[in-house]
Amino acid sequence: MKIKTSIQSLTAFERKLWFISALLITTSFLISGGSGLTLLASLIGVSALIFMAKGQPIGQLLMAFFAITYAIISYSYSYYGEMITYLGKALPVSLFVMVVWLRHPFKEDDPEIEVSSLSLKKIMIVVLLAPIVTGVFYFILKAFDTPNLIVSTLSIATSFIAASFMFLRSPYYAIFFGFNDIVLIILWTLAAMDDITYLPMVMLFTTFLANDAYGFISWTRIKTRQGILKEKAFK
16 A cells, blocks of 8 residues: 555645644644544544545545544444444445555556546436435434434435545545535534533544645646646657
8 A cells, every 4th residue: 555655745735734633633632621532533534634635545544444433433422323324334435445546546656546537427326326325314314313313414415425426536525525524513513512522523524624625626636737647648
């Protein structure tokens, strides 16, 4: 997976973005007195997004670890939707996408993946599947008497679309993860209003929003650069 190469590829801006994100999360943890698991999950999460923004498979491996810890935290507040989503979808999807990304490097000696373009057929498949998956999970969450049911269901819809675009290696995955971040900021703000120890989760997805915004910008730049290199190779 060339972990050392992935770490060395981080730019000064990306290192600063990770540091600021980690600092904000740690500060909110110290203020709220949250659990060590919450802090661990948060730091793993922001680390995963930095590498995902680079199109690096190691980001998916870190996201798999984040899915496990986040699911445990969600269970503690009876957010069964989040728990089911991350254990039943995010975890296996992260591992599957990691394999797909490893099989589609832009260069053999570089862990950076080859960014792909979306076809109308691919978009239509995602559009058709999203309401079906969301509808199924709505009734599952309702059966579990999940708090803030509508917000939890919306989180599933946005995360499913984001994961689909991530599998398709499209920059638009970051936009829908951004929408998902907004939903989760609302979801965990509601939880923090009952228990202040969940404040780090609010800060986590606030930093996620900033990182996903950068992810879209980064992937757009990568796609443009790869396109130019391809054109030069054909000449």
